[in-house]
Amino acid sequence: GAVVSQHPSRVICKSGTSVKIECRSLDFQATTMFWYRQFPKQSLMLMATSNEGSKATYEQGVEKDKFLINHASLTLSTLTVTSAHPEDSSFYICSASGYRGGGNEQFFGPGTRLTVL
Amino acid sequence: ILNVEQSPQSLHVQEGDSTNFTCSFPSSNFYALHWYRWETAKSPEALFVMTLNGDEKKKGRISATLNTKEGYSYLYIKGSQPEDSATYLCALAHDMRFGAGTRLTVKP
Numbered sequence: 001g002a003v004v005s006q007h008p009s010r011v012i013c014k015s016g017t018s019v020k021i022e023c024r025s026l027d028f029q030a031t032t033m034f035w036y037r038q039f040p041k042q043s044l045m046l047m048a049t050s051n052e053g054s055k056a057t058y059e060q061g062v063e064k065d066k067f068l069i070n071h072a073s074l075t076l077s078t079l080t081v082t083s084a085h086p087e088d089s090s091f092y093i094c095s096a097s098g099y100r101g102g103g104n105e106q107f108f109g110p111g112t113r114l115t116v117l
Numbered sequence: 118i119l120n121v122e123q124s125p126q127s128l129h130v131q132e133g134d135s136t137n138f139t140c141s142f143p144s145s146n147f148y149a150l151h152w153y154r155w156e157t158a159k160s161p162e163a164l165f166v167m168t169l170n171g172d173e174k175k176k177g178r179i180s181a182t183l184n185t186k187e188g189y190s191y192l193y194i195k196g197s198q199p200e201d202s203a204t205y206l207c208a209l210a211h212d213m214r215f216g217a218g219t220r221l222t223v224k225p
Contacts, residue, residue, distance in 0.1 A: 034213050036215075038157070038158070042217070043204070043206060043215050043216065043217045043218040044155070044161070044206065044215050045215075046212075046213060046214045046215070049212070049213070059214075091157075091158050093160065093161075095213065097213075105166075106151060106163070106210070106213065107163075108160040108161050109160060110159075110160045111158065111159065111160055113158065
């Protein structure tokens with residue numbers, strides 16, 4: 001079964017609104033979570049890495065004030081797209097890293113499709 | 118090599134052909150390499166985690182090798198099937214930045 005969930009799976013919003021995406025590890029403690037974005041016809045681009053209880057580390061070119069990441073607990077990280085615009089429309093996916101079943105593993109959420117009108 | 122690089126960018130093969138592609142990475146401070154099979158707008162499917170130099174792992178018709186000294190990993194698919202069509206991604210475990218991927222298309 002799924003070990004990382006993402007919510008919502010799909011969201012449509014108006015330009016200027018903020019959207020929060022949740023990423024939860026279901027049966028393990030995720031010490032590190034990664035947020036990715038897929039641009040059309042491109043690979044998954046890493047946006048930021050977050051460790052529980054500390055500030056996220058953003059990749060070059062990713063606006064930290066635009067994409068707010070919070071990793072307040074070992075099972076939850078959130079990505080908030082603030083004042084969303086149509087160019088923010090994309091597929092966002094998280095992955096969680098932690099010890100599960102005796103080994104350090106990496107699991108992906110199912111992704112969130114954001115459409116900004 | 119500063120980042121993970123994958124080649125070729127795309128590959129078209131006939132059903133039944135065997136194929137392989139490359140993931141190159143900085144060989145210093147290596148920890149582990151992940152291979153994923155990915156279809157657009159879906160969650161990547163983990164294939165292998167490669168850790169030791171000389172590692173060779175197999176999952177059905179797919180296998181992978183690792184050379185940490187020279188900084189590359191090969192992914193092989195034997196007897197390609199249309200359902201193998203996808204993008205194959207690799208990433209170093211310590212930063213999880215993906216390469217651009219190899220987009221494989223298997224024609225029936």
